Amino acid sequence: MSVCMDKISQSKNELENIKILLDRKSKEIEIIKQISNQINKSLDLNLIASSMLSLMNEFFGFKHSMILLVSENKKHLNVLETYGYEKRGIGAKVEFGVGVIGIVAEKKKLMRMANLGMQRSYMQAIREQVQITNKNKLQDKVELPGLKNAESQVAIPMLIDNELVGVFSVESEKMNIFDKSDEILIGILANQTASALENARLYQLEQKRLKELNKAHQELESLNINLEKKVEERTSELKTLSEKLSKYFSPQVYESIFSGKLDVKVQTKRKPLTVFFSDLQGFTELTERLEPEVLTELLTQYLTKMSNVAIKWGGTIDKFIGDAILVFFGDPNSRGDEEDAIACVSMAMDMLEELNKLRISWRKKGLAKPLNARMGIHTGVCTVGNFGSEDRLDYTIIGNGVNLASRLEARAGINKILLSEDTYLLIRNKIICEKKEAINVKGISYPVQTYEVVKFSQENDNLIERNIPGLSLSIDKSEIEDNKIAIKVVSEVLKDLKSKS
Amino acid sequence: MIPNLTINALEQGLGHFGVSSKNNKTVHVDTLGVKIDNIQSTLTCFVINSECKNVLQYLSESGRVSFFVGMISHEAYNFKGQFVSSEKLNNEDLNISENYRNNVIDVITSVGLSKDAALDKFGKVPDLGITFKVDKVYIQTPGPDAGKEITNSETK
Amino acid sequence: MIKDKHMPALQGMFPSWITSCSSDGEPNTTVISQIWYVDENHVALSFQFFNKTKKNISENPYAYATISDPSTLKQYNLELKFDHEETEGELFDEMDMKLQAIASMTGMTGIFKLRAADVYKVISISE
Numbered sequence: 001m002s003v004c005m006d007k008i009s010q011s012k013n014e015l016e017n018i019k020i021l022l023d024r025k026s027k028e029i030e031i032i033k034q035i036s037n038q039i040n041k042s043l044d045l046n047l048i049a050s051s052m053l054s055l056m057n058e059f060f061g062f063k064h065s066m067i068l069l070v071s072e073n074k075k076h077l078n079v080l081e082t083y084g085y086e087k088r089g090i091g092a093k094v095e096f097g098v099g100v101i102g103i104v105a106e107k108k109k110l111m112r113m114a115n116l117g118m119q120r121s122y123m124q125a126i127r128e129q130v131q132i133t134n135k136n137k138l139q140d141k142v143e144l145p146g147l148k149n150a151e152s153q154v155a156i157p158m159l160i161d162n163e164l165v166g167v168f169s170v171e172s173e174k175m176n177i178f179d180k181s182d183e184i185l186i187g188i189l190a191n192q193t194a195s196a197l198e199n200a201r202l203y204q205l206e207q208k209r210l211k212e213l214n215k216a217h218q219e220l221e222s223l224n225i226n227l228e229k230k231v232e233e234r235t236s237e238l239k240t241l242s243e244k245l246s247k248y249f250s251p252q253v254y255e256s257i258f259s260g261k262l263d264v265k266v267q268t269k270r271k272p273l274t275v276f277f278s279d280l281q282g283f284t285e286l287t288e289r290l291e292p293e294v295l296t297e298l299l300t301q302y303l304t305k306m307s308n309v310a311i312k313w314g315g316t317i318d319k320f321i322g323d324a325i326l327v328f329f330g331d332p333n334s335r336g337d338e339e340d341a342i343a344c345v346s347m348a349m350d351m352l353e354e355l356n357k358l359r360i361s362w363r364k365k366g367l368a369k370p371l372n373a374r375m376g377i378h379t380g381v382c383t384v385g386n387f388g389s390e391d392r393l394d395y396t397i398i399g400n401g402v403n404l405a406s407r408l409e410a411r412a413g414i415n416k417i418l419l420s421e422d423t424y425l426l427i428r429n430k431i432i433c434e435k436k437e438a439i440n441v442k443g444i445s446y447p448v449q450t451y452e453v454v455k456f457s458q459e460n461d462n463l464i465e466r467n468i469p470g471l472s473l474s475i476d477k478s479e480i481e482d483n484k485i486a487i488k489v490v491s492e493v494l495k496d497l498k499s500k501s
Numbered sequence: 502m503i504p505n506l507t508i509n510a511l512e513q514g515l516g517h518f519g520v521s522s523k524n525n526k527t528v529h530v531d532t533l534g535v536k537i538d539n540i541q542s543t544l545t546c547f548v549i550n551s552e553c554k555n556v557l558q559y560l561s562e563s564g565r566v567s568f569f570v571g572m573i574s575h576e577a578y579n580f581k582g583q584f585v586s587s588e589k590l591n592n593e594d595l596n597i598s599e600n601y602r603n604n605v606i607d608v609i610t611s612v613g614l615s616k617d618a619a620l621d622k623f624g625k626v627p628d629l630g631i632t633f634k635v636d637k638v639y640i641q642t643p644g645p646d647a648g649k650e651i652t653n654s655e656t657k
Numbered sequence: 658m659i660k661d662k663h664m665p666a667l668q669g670m671f672p673s674w675i676t677s678c679s680s681d682g683e684p685n686t687t688v689i690s691q692i693w694y695v696d697e698n699h700v701a702l703s704f705q706f707f708n709k710t711k712k713n714i715s716e717n718p719y720a721y722a723t724i725s726d727p728s729t730l731k732q733y734n735l736e737l738k739f740d741h742e743e744t745e746g747e748l749f750d751e752m753d754m755k756l757q758a759i760a761s762m763t764g765m766t767g768i769f770k771l772r773a774a775d776v777y778k779v780i781s782i783s784e
Contacts, residue, residue: 114670125643174613519676519686527676618730
C-alpha cells in the first residue's frame, strides 16, 4: 500500500516537474516572440539596440548591459547602445582580444566571468610580482567600457551564419547573473538581435548608397550642362576669332588652312601661276593732302571693292601694300593654266570698271583728282607656299615671275593692263590685245614682249570708256533712257572744248 | 609560532581544514571559527561533527593537518601541523564562533551573496573542536611571497 | 555522476577548495577559483604554474575537492583522481579564453600562460 502511495507521489512530482518545465518553455517562447517583434519593427540601429537592452532588463533583470558592433574594418568593436550606465559610452572602442568582450569577439564563443573581483586582485598581485622581475613584458592596463567594479560579466557573440556582427554584454556588481539554462535562450535572442541589426545596417548602407548615387547623378547632370555651355561659349569664341583671322587671309588660303588641306608649316612648291600686280597712280600725293580719316575711307573702299572682284574671279589675294595689290591664280586651287590666266585678266578688266564707278562717286564727294590704276600680269613658274620662320608664316609667292609682273605694272598705261607674252598666249582666243614693245627686265636674260588688253572678244559695245589726264569719260549706252538727251549733253561739252582751243 | 600577522585572517577568514589518511587519501571540512591558544602554538578549529565524514578517522591514522584560511581580500595562509586532540566546545568557544559567523555573514552578503544562503551555511552552530599544533605557516596570498614560509623572525 | 544541479557550482562564480597529498603523506589544502565541468564523470583544473597541488598530484593522483553553488552556498564534495593533461582542444580553449580576458584587462597579455588543462576523473560526488 505504502509502495503504491510512494509511486503515486513520485509520479505526482514528475508531473509537477514536467509542468514547471513546460511553463518555462512557454515563457521562453513568449519572450522570444516579444523581443523579436519589438526589434524587427525598426530599421534604426540605435532603436533596435536600446529596445533589446531594456527588454532584457524587463525579462531577465539585466541592470547593466550593452551592445557593441563590429567596426567596418573588422578590427575592433564600437559601443552602439548601453543600458543602466551613468555615462552612455556610445562609440567607445574595444579591441579584439582585450577583456571579456574582446575575447568573446575573437573566439566567437559565449563567455561567463564570475568572481571578477577576486580574479582581478589575483592578477594584480601577480602583476606586481612580474613588475619586479620582468617589467618590460607588461602592458598598460586598458580602460574598458563598463562597470568599474563588476563582479560578474557575461558576453555573448552576436552571429549571423557564424559571422560576427557584434557582442552583447551584461555586467553585475553582484556575483551571480543568470542560469546556464537561460544561456540558450539568451543566445537565441542575441542572434535575433544580430539579424535585426544587420538588416538595419544594410538598410542604412543602402540609403547612403542611394543618396550618393543621386548626388553623383545630379553632379553629372550639372557637369553635362556646364560642359555644353562651355562648348557653346568656346565655339562662339572660336567663330569670332576665326572670323577675325579670316580677314587677314585670302579666302582660299583661309579655307585651305581650316579644311586642313594646307599644312601650317614652312612648305613651298614650284608651279605655274598667273600673277597680277596693280597700284594707283597719284595716290602718294593724296596721302599728303587728305585728312587721315578721309584717306583711310578712300583706301578701304578701293581695296574692298578690288578684293571682292578678286574673290569673284577666284584669285588668291597675296597682299596689299598700301594701294598696291598682288593677286595670283593657280594656287591653292587651279582650273588649269589657261583658265587661270583668262580669269586673271578678266578680273583685271573688271577691276578697272569698278574703279571707274568709284571715281564717279569720289568726284561727287569732292575729290577733284581722279585716281587711276596701272596693272601688270604675267604667267610663269613661281615658288608658292608658306614662307617665314617656324613661328611666323606668310603664304606668298616669290620668283622671277613675280618680279616680271611687277615690272609690267610699272610700264602699263593709265587704266591699262599690260601682259607678258606668256599670259597673252594663253588668253588670246578670248581677249583682244594690242602688241606693245618688248622690255628688258632685270633677272631675265631675254627681252619680254608685252601686250596691252583692249577688250573681250565679244565685248559689250554698250560701254564707252575713255580716260586721259583731265578727262574721264564713261558711257553705258544700255542705261541711257533718252538717246537724244545724251547726244545733247555730249554736244554741249564738245562745244565748250572747241571754244577753248 | 603562530605569527601575529595571520591573526586577523584566522579571526575573520573562511577556513578549510584538510587531513590525509595513511593511504594518502585526503578529505577536508569547513570551519566555523578558530581559537588561538594563549601561547600561540596551537589552533582549535570549530566544526560540525556530522560534516566531518572521515576527518577524525584520518587524523587518527596520520594526524597531519593542512589548515587554509582566506579573506575576501585574498589575503591567505596555510597552517601545517600535527593533530593534538578533539573535544566538545565550551561557552567561550561558542561565543568565538558566534562572533566569527556573524562577521562572515555580513562580509559575504556585502559582496552580493544571498543572505539566506549565508545564514544557511554559517548559521549552524559547531559542536566539535579539533586542536592541532602549528609547525609551519605559509603565505598563500597571491603575489610575490606566495608559497613562502613565515619563519621565526617574522612571527612577532 | 555530475548532474544539472551541480552545474552552477562549476561556473567559477564562487571559489572551490581542494586538498591533495604528497607521497610522504603531508596534506595541502588550498583554494582555487574554478573547477571546470568536462563531462558527467570528469572535471578539470587549470594549470598555470607549478604549485604544491600540482606537485602533490604528480606524486599522488588522488584529491578531495569542494564546489559551492553561488546562489545557495550549497556544497558538493568530489573525490577526484588525476587522469590526464590536455594542452589543446575545446576545454583548453575555454580555459584559455577566460585567462586571456582577465590577463588583458590587467595588462598581462602574454605573461599568463595556460600550461594545460588537468583532467580528473570524478570517483564520487556527495552533498
